[in-house]
Amino acid sequence: xxxxxxxxxxxxxxxxxxxxxxxxxxxxxxxxxxxxxxxxxxxxxxxxxxxxxxxxxxxxxxxxxxxxxxxxxxxxxxxxxxxxxxxxxxxxxxxxxxxxxxxxxxxxxxxxxxxxxxxxxxxxxxxxxxxxxxxxxxxxxxxxxxxxxxxxxxxxxxxxxxxxxxxxxxxxxxxxxxxxxxxxxxxxxxxxxxxx
Numbered sequence: 001x002x003x004x005x006x007x008x009x010x011x012x013x014x015x016x017x018x019x020x021x022x023x024x025x026x027x028x029x030x031x032x033x034x035x036x037x038x039x040x041x042x043x044x045x046x047x048x049x050x051x052x053x054x055x056x057x058x059x060x061x062x063x064x065x066x067x068x069x070x071x072x073x074x075x076x077x078x079x080x081x082x083x084x085x086x087x088x089x090x091x092x093x094x095x096x097x098x099x100x101x102x103x104x105x106x107x108x109x110x111x112x113x114x115x116x117x118x119x120x121x122x123x124x125x126x127x128x129x130x131x132x133x134x135x136x137x138x139x140x141x142x143x144x145x146x147x148x149x150x151x152x153x154x155x156x157x158x159x160x161x162x163x164x165x166x167x168x169x170x171x172x173x174x175x176x177x178x179x180x181x182x183x184x185x186x187x188x189x190x191x192x193x194x195x196x
Contacts (some may be wrong), residue, residue, distance in 0.1 A: 016110075017111070018111045018113070020079070021059075022115050023114055023141075024071055024072070025070050026070065027115055030145065031115055039072075039115070042193060043113055044077070045171075045193055046111070047075065047079045047080075047082070048189045049190070052186060052189065053174055053186075057080075062086070063086065083101060085097050085098045085101060093123075110128050110134070110135050111135075112137050113138045117143065118144055118150060118153040125160065135157075135163070140193075167193065
């Protein structure tokens with residue numbers, strides 16, 4: 001399914017929500033394609049941007065043996081009170097609570113981020129497209145197990161009709177005018193990525 005030419009038009013403050021999957025300290029430490037610190041900063045900026053524009057954030061997490069899932073420190077701060085939904089499947093859409101939470105927001109544009117790109121990001125994106133969502137994968141807020149396997153997952157995501165983009169591109173699409181108050185705030189938020 002090709003990406004529609006008006007894909008960016010669906011990205012608005014009223015139509016968009018964020019899904020962040022498995023960005024947990026113990027798990028992200030295994031990222032080979034995005035350094036964990038950079039991944040953490042990108043995800044934190046994505047959450048700060050979501051907070052600025054009032055976009056709902058859903059955190060999908062997996063069990064870590066007997067301990068409670070521990071998010072990346074920067075994400076813990078920036079995600080605030082976003083719901084943390086525990087699942088035991090490759091896709092949040094296979095988990096009833098997660099699927100219902102996303103549906104309750106009534107926002108058909110879904111920005112997906114997480115680790116690993118080859119597992120939860122891939123399956124979340126494919127399932128979301130099947131459910132009728134317009135899907136954007138924020139690739140700088142994702143990490144993969146290897147360059148080759150992540151590239152294969154990205155190819156599948158694009159073939160399904162999702163768009164692979166970046167946190168900065170999403171932020172500037174939501175607020176392209178840097179002279180507005182929100183535009184100025186957004187610009188300050190995304191500067192964290194450049195200055196890191």
